[in-house]
Amino acid sequence: MSTPDLTRRLVAELLGTGLLVTVVVGSGIAAQRLSPDDVGMQLLENSTATFLGLTVLILLFGPISGGHFNPVVSAADWVLGRRAGTGLTGTEVLAYSGVQVVGAVAGAVLANLMYDVPLDQLSTTERTGANLLLGEVVATAGLVALIFALARTGRGMLAAPAVGAYIGAAYWFTSSTSFANPAVTIGRIFSDTFAGIAPGSAPAFIAAQLVGGLVGVGLVRYLFPGAALVADDVVVPHHPHEHTDPAEHP
Template sequence: MTREMGRRLTAELLGTCLLVATVVGSGIMAQSLTKDFAVALLANSLATGAILIVLITILGPVSGAHFNPAVTMIFAAKRETSLIEAIAYILSQLAGGVLGTIAAHLMFAMPALGSAEKVRTGVGQWFAEAVATFGLVMVIRGGLRHQRAAVPWLVGLYITAAYWFTASTSFANPAVTLARSFTDTFSGIAPASVPAFVIGQLFGALAGLAVSTMLFANPKDLQREQ
């Protein structure tokens, strides 16, 4: 492994860790301060959107700030990263996500890892995860094509909104989904519910790739095709 690759993998691990720590930690804090689910969800969504803006801004120049196996898969499919690099990224993201749950639990004096009991299932929620991830890929690729500097804000604002317009509250990230199965708190998801969520996310990501490739193609590439 080169030093540069080590920097990139560290950025992916740390970024995913802080993202999950924010999702889980803000959920625990919200749940301890209010019994109103809507207020707790608002706090959770605002914290998640805010940390995404920060993390993508500071770590984007290092690794591209994927923090999400579905996003890495899309870049690999477009041959913008190699298969070996993509696998390394995904492993770092998965490890970072679990570390994020551990960090959140330890901050609130809870056991390092638990097992979520909150069942999240049904066609509506699976479809919601496909929609959420489809939109995320569209936002990322559209932002990179038209307004690269705005990508941190675009992603943060999109995820904040998607918490509210999707039935699943927009996990849209296999690493985050897995990590949230280890917390039996506000943001948890039962381990048995994880596979269907991830399948929905991957289908959504592939659909986002297909549509974004068509919509955001470089005019020069379109001329070559003609």
Template sequence: MRHRRHLLLTLSAPSRTYAAELLGVWGIVTVVVGSGIMAERLSSDVALQLLANTIATTGGLVLFISLFAPVSGAQFNPVVTVVQWAAGRMPGRNVAPFIVAQVAGACLGAVTANAMFGLDAVNVSSRVRDGGPIIAGEVVATAVLLLLIEGFLRSDRAGLIPWMVAAWITAAYWCTSSTSFANPAVSIGRSLSDTFAGIDPTSLPMFFVGQFVGGAVGCVVARLVFD
């Protein structure tokens, strides 16, 4: 035990922060992609597949956000990171390393899930998700996500965020046309798996636009309501 503690202490505080972001997103994407693969193998019913994917994702979100929030804030999302910087809660020099860690974790999560189920470690998705209604779904999903994060932060109820993020993503899987990616890093990771949770890389640019627009909308609404 003493030896283990010594090894942990060799990591600098910034390194631990970036490691927490990488591991958190890795865990979430492993859950999202892996549960999607398992659901496809167990049932041909798409509604049942989405339900299984939803349940697993909800559990993963609560777990990993709660686990790593004390280390990095469990941002796990480039939109959230940019908003934290814009709100003056983190220095600009940390933004790029946070996003790199998040994207790396997402890619590793997809590779892990693919490998666990005997697929090629990287198999680029061919699942096209495009069109105005789907992008509108991403705007809504990300807007509400940022509204709730900012709302709970601004009202001194940050301890509820892991549960409320999971609650919204659970709902948004079913009420948005895009099934709520709401995260550019996770979207990139999911493009590396040609399975239930995948997304064709050609669909990513407009997803990013929808996600960042939604993030901005959510922040504006939070400021109007809570400030």
């Protein structure tokens, strides 16, 4: 068995990120229409669909590309693995991030088409305030720490349900409802619905996510100093080689 070539991995990231945004935006539209007077029920419906959809998408595409679907995760993979010669290269991070953004925008457009939402309207949902940005830092840091902790301790195959559960929970325990993903944030600009974010709010959200990614990397380096050895297996194992027992590497 050989490592999937870069083109196949990029297609997997394109489709995975696109369908993730379709799930987020589509379920947001459905929730808004099914429960028009109950924002709490809308959030419950949206978060449940995202939890289940993300889990399935990681299971489907993870064995090909790792199932990153997130530029912060791809960048963290490079940062942690570069000294050990594992994980993505800098060129691959740029390629992954590019297709993730394209996929995210396409996914929002697909959701709009399915629900007959006008394609020429950007989101008008303002999401501003230091409290929301702090929520994004917390959500993204926790996501990065979780992913690499699972890989480092040989539990990468649990990443699909664990990551899905974390994001589903973070919808509720973070003030920002846990975007935690620059590509998804950009994609959600293109739908003026419950799940959208206004273009003017997106840059600060993305900046907070990058800060959260750095915090997450710092936590991983401190708590799991051998994480670089398993960067090839993030988010889920997708390389043919096998690593030695993580416990053997302090």
